[in-house]
Amino acid sequence: MYVCLCNGISDRQIREVVDRGAGTLTEVQCYLPVANCCGRCEDTAQEVIEGHIESASRPVAA
Incomplete structure (x- = not known):
């Protein structure tokens, strides 16, 4: 889903950046x-x- 319509930023893009180490x-x-x-x-x-x-x-559940 798009989070930021002004800049076309999706939740997926945000999660990818968090996976790379961003925390805030x-x-x-x-x-x-x-x-x-x-x-x-x-x-x-x-x-x-x-x-x-x-x-x-x-x-994660086994």
Whole structure:
């Protein structure tokens, strides 16, 4: 899904940047122009980042 319509940034792109080591919105913004125009997507972008970090830290069921 698109998170940032102004710049065409998807949740997948944000998760890829988090997988490369970004852990905050500010760090993601170093790689992607998300939440730097109108700002409406800032909360959603933050939720994607936090959700992806949380899901990566959960143990996988055997």
